[in-house]
Amino acid sequence: MVRYLLVISLCLCYIANAQKTIAKIPDSLRNRDFDYLFDCIDKQEQSIAVREIYLKAFLNKAQLEKNWEELSNAYKNYVHYAPAAQKLIYADSMVMAAKKSNDNSIIGSAYLSRGVAYYGQKRLRKAMDSYLIADQYISKTDDGYLIHKTKYQIAQIKFYLGYYHEAISLFNQCIAYFKDNDARAYLNSLHSLGACYKMVGNHGMSTEINRLGIAEGKRTGNLDMQHYFVQSEGINQCMIHNYDTALQKLQASLPAIRDNNDFSNEMVSSFYIGRCYWGLNEKEKAMHYFKKVDQGFSQHEYMRPDLRQAYEYMISYYRDRKMIEAQLHYVERLLAVDKKLHVTYAYLQGKIRKEYETQDLLREQKILRQSVNSQKNNDRISISVISILFLLLLLGIIWFFKSRSESRKKYEELLQKIENEARAKSEKTDELDFAISSDVEQAVLQSLKKFEAGRKFLEKDLDLTKLAGHFNTNTRYLSIIIMRHRNQKFNQYINSLKIDYIAKRIRNEKILQNYTHESLALEAGFSTTRRFVKAFVSFTGITPKYFIEELRKEENIP
Numbered sequence: 136m137v138r139y140l141l142v143i144s145l146c147l148c149y150i151a152n153a154q155k156t157i158a159k160i161p162d163s164l165r166n167r168d169f170d171y172l173f174d175c176i177d178k179q180e181q182s183i184a185v186r187e188i189y190l191k192a193f194l195n196k197a198q199l200e201k202n203w204e205e206l207s208n209a210y211k212n213y214v215h216y217a218p219a220a221q222k223l224i225y226a227d228s229m230v231m232a233a234k235k236s237n238d239n240s241i242i243g244s245a246y247l248s249r250g251v252a253y254y255g256q257k258r259l260r261k262a263m264d265s266y267l268i269a270d271q272y273i274s275k276t277d278d279g280y281l282i283h284k285t286k287y288q289i290a291q292i293k294f295y296l297g298y299y300h301e302a303i304s305l306f307n308q309c310i311a312y313f314k315d316n317d318a319r320a321y322l323n324s325l326h327s328l329g330a331c332y333k334m335v336g337n338h339g340m341s342t343e344i345n346r347l348g349i350a351e352g353k354r355t356g357n358l359d360m361q362h363y364f365v366q367s368e369g370i371n372q373c374m375i376h377n378y379d380t381a382l383q384k385l386q387a388s389l390p391a392i393r394d395n396n397d398f399s400n401e402m403v404s405s406f407y408i409g410r411c412y413w414g415l416n417e418k419e420k421a422m423h424y425f426k427k428v429d430q431g432f433s434q435h436e437y438m439r440p441d442l443r444q445a446y447e448y449m450i451s452y453y454r455d456r457k458m459i460e461a462q463l464h465y466v467e468r469l470l471a472v473d474k475k476l477h478v479t480y481a482y483l484q485g486k487i488r489k490e491y492e493t494q495d496l497l498r499e500q501k502i503l504r505q506s507v508n509s510q511k512n513n514d515r516i517s518i519s520v521i522s523i524l525f526l527l528l529l530l531g532i533i534w535f536f537k538s539r540s541e542s543r544k545k546y547e548e549l550l551q552k553i554e555n556e557a558r559a560k561s562e563k564t565d566e567l568d569f570a571i572s573s574d575v576e577q578a579v580l581q582s583l584k585k586f587e588a589g590r591k592f593l594e595k596d597l598d599l600t601k602l603a604g605h606f607n608t609n610t611r612y613l614s615i616i617i618m619r620h621r622n623q624k625f626n627q628y629i630n631s632l633k634i635d636y637i638a639k640r641i642r643n644e645k646i647l648q649n650y651t652h653e654s655l656a657l658e659a660g661f662s663t664t665r666r667f668v669k670a671f672v673s674f675t676g677i678t679p680k681y682f683i684e685e686l687r688k689e690e691n692i693p
Contacts, residue, residue: 203236243272257437402431593660
């Protein structure tokens with residue numbers, strides 16, 4: 136209510152002082168068009184005072200002409216350049232102006248920009264509400280830019296919630312669209328995709344994307360994202376315990392992030408710098424950075440799920456030193472953090488599942504119903520006995536040729552496996568009689584289940600020794616247990632998981648059908664393209680190329 140009163144007051148001030156404002160605008164600008172004024176506003180080297188003149192000229196021209204689209208753009212300019220405390224006031228004015236246009240694209244764009252303003256302040260619940268309203272308007276248009284911009288923002292919320300694979304799918308769609316349409320949006324999408332991959336444990340893919348992002352920034356002349364890709368690679372290296380490399384990259388990127396007043400990414404950098412020092416057993420230095428995370432939470436009431444671990448480190452630090460008061464303080468702070476995360480997570484999860492995804496399903500239902508009704512209207516011709524016999528004969532001919540093709544038979548078997556999400560277990564021929572205690576065997580089996588569910592098999596160059604170390608067992612036990620319960624040797628087991636994973640993704644994610652074998656190998660966690668193709672043929676009986684070609688035929692994709 137307070138904000139809406141401020142908006143109304145702002146509008147009244149503009150009306151009451153219209154003549155005075157116009158008087159401050161140079162005569163040379165009064166007859167300039169909107170494109171010229173916007174270009175002047177957008178100049179990088181423009182001083183604040185000069186930019187303010189162009190902002191006012193743009194706003195007053197839109198008000199005088201009652202051009203609601205440009206008036207919405209005028210407030211959007213202010214949202215971009217105004218101090219943080221005033222951004223949301225201008226964002227509300229932007230929405231009010233857009234509504235008067237009665238244009239779905241303009242209104243949707245305004246709500247989307249307001250959501251971005253909320254997201255910039257990490258007010259995620261308000262941001263999500265604005266995104267949902269924006270989606271309602273934008274979905275009624277064929278504006279590809281706005282549709283993919285909405286997908287990008289929704290993907291950011293999914294990333295926060297931990298729905299990394301869903302976010303990856305959306306970010307890939309954004310990359311494919313923005314690559315030739317918007318260089319900055321393309322780089323933003325690449326950066327977010329790399330962040331997703333490191334969170335699912337595919338650190339090699341994350342590194343490749345970070346390198347690509349830096350190279351593409353140089354190619355397109357957009358260098359603003361360079362330090363964010365460096366930061367992302369620093370976090371990636373920290374997560375695989377390359378602490379010295381991680382520190383170098385994180386500390387190199389931090390000054391630019393601070394200069395951008397990007398408090399959330401400053402908190403992220405502080406946490407991972409602290410985590411590096413902790414890993415190097417320099418715990419006093421680590422505590423300095425963990426406390427910066429807590430300061431950020433106090434000042435901005437923002438917390439990300441992975442950053443809460445800073446409090447666990449601080450509690451452990453003071454517990455070991457028997458500093459009970461300090462330990463109690465950070466226990467209470469962690470409780471406050473968890474309460475904040477729980478409330479935010481529950482709200483966003485409910486919104487994204489019940490509203491955004493339900494709207495997607497309803498749109499799909501509408502399209503399908505229209506298709507069904509159209510088909511019924513076009514197919515009201517009775518089928519004669521001769522037609523039925525002809526159809527049966529045709530099906531018989533098709534089946535005859537299909538049965539003669541061994542590759543086709545194996546392709547059908549692969550599709551059946553994907554649909555059923557299980558491969559028929561081969562009959563055991565020899566039972567391994569080596570004695571392993573039941574407790575040890577069950578513990579390793581539980582670790583295998585977590586390993587499979589967490590898709591840790593996507594890690595490149597994973598070997599039996601490394602996995603046995605992760606499971607706190609020895610290589611002989613692990614090898615025997617995999618043979619007993621998965622009916623496969625270790626390398627067969629890992630490769631079958633990788634191929635099953637990538638085959639399902641190729642089937643369900645159309646964008647992957649355009650990927651090269653090299654890119655698919657990276658997605659599946661293979662170190663070389665040759666190993667990927669060899670494993671694919673070994674486990675499916677067909678090549679990846681043939682599989683994709685047959686999928687395209689069934690879906691009538693050229």
